[in-house]
Each structure stands twice: as structure tokens, then as C-alpha cells.
Amino acid sequence: MNAAQFSRARQRIEREAKDRKGFGPKAMRKLIRESRAVTVIWGQRIVGWRMRDGSMVCKKDRYATREQAVAVMLGIQAEYGKQGKPRRAYQCEFCGGHHLTSKIPVSE
Ligand SMILES: [Zn+2]
Known part of the structure; x- marks a missing residue:
């Protein structure tokens, strides 16, 4: 599989x-x-x-590109306002795809 x-x-x-x-x-x-x-x-x-x-x-939803991840994030933020999570997209070291997180980056 x-x-x-x-x-x-x-x-x-x-x-x-x-x-x-x-x-x-x-x-x-x-x-x-x-x-x-x-x-x-x-x-x-x-x-x-x-x-x-x-x-x-x-385990997290995976997006093939950063653009796709950001588009989904902006949609969530638009729907839920300022409290809207997540806050950023990042490339995953495990699967190579992109995920969303509510954590603030230490540095990027
Ligand atoms: Zn991943």
C-alpha cells in the first residue's frame, strides 16, 4: 500500500x-x-x-503546493475572522507537502 x-x-x-x-x-x-x-x-x-x-x-491535511495551502488558510480566516486559525503554511519535513499551523514561527 x-x-x-x-x-x-x-x-x-x-x-x-x-x-x-x-x-x-x-x-x-x-x-x-x-x-x-x-x-x-x-x-x-x-x-x-x-x-x-x-x-x-x-495526520494533517496535505496540500501539494504552498499556494494551495495559503488559499485554504485565507478561506478559513475569512470565514472565522480574526480568531481564524491557522496562521501560516509551511513545508513539511516528513511528507514534503504543505500543511497549515496556528503556531507562530520562531523564525522563517
Ligand atoms: Zn507532512
């Missing part, structure tokens, strides 16, 4: 988990087991899952 297949399977699980209490964690354990993925933990948080081929699926 590659990263794209794992990612799609995870999206299906998350959709179904909205209507079925207790389904999500069990289905994720099964997916991780069957795909033989390794859960990646960084700073006591689950970052994502490393596939057998070395590719990575992050």
Missing part, C-alpha cells in the same frame, strides 16, 4: 467514523496493521504514518 492508497483509506474511515461511534480508532488500527505502516510520533504527538516504501502520510 502506498501513501495515496493509505490516505484515501483513511479519508473513508474518517467519513464513516462520523456516524459510527467507536469505529474510527478500530478501523485505523486495522488499516495500520494491514498496510504494515509505522506510526510516526514526534514530541508525544502522532505526526502520521510511514509506509513500507518509505513514503509518509501525515
Whole structure:
């Protein structure tokens, strides 16, 4: 199973988990087991899952480009006003894609 297949399977699980209490964690354990993925933990948080081929699926939504990530961020900020999170987009060291965060950068 590659990263794209794992990612799609995870999206299906998350959709179904909205209507079925207790389904999500069990289905994720099964997916991780069957795909033989390794859960990646960084700073006591689950970052994502490393596939057998070395590719990575992050827990956060992934955007292929910085522009896509920023467009989504601006949409969220427009909808939720000044309290709108996230605050910035960044390139991920794990998957190479772009994610959003509410953390203020130390420096960039
Ligand atoms: Zn990532």
C-alpha cells in the first residue's frame, strides 16, 4: 500500500467514523496493521504514518503546493475572522507537502 492508497483509506474511515461511534480508532488500527505502516510520533504527538516504501502520510491535511495551502488558510480566516486559525503554511519535513499551523514561527 502506498501513501495515496493509505490516505484515501483513511479519508473513508474518517467519513464513516462520523456516524459510527467507536469505529474510527478500530478501523485505523486495522488499516495500520494491514498496510504494515509505522506510526510516526514526534514530541508525544502522532505526526502520521510511514509506509513500507518509505513514503509518509501525515495526520494533517496535505496540500501539494504552498499556494494551495495559503488559499485554504485565507478561506478559513475569512470565514472565522480574526480568531481564524491557522496562521501560516509551511513545508513539511516528513511528507514534503504543505500543511497549515496556528503556531507562530520562531523564525522563517
Ligand atoms: Zn507532512
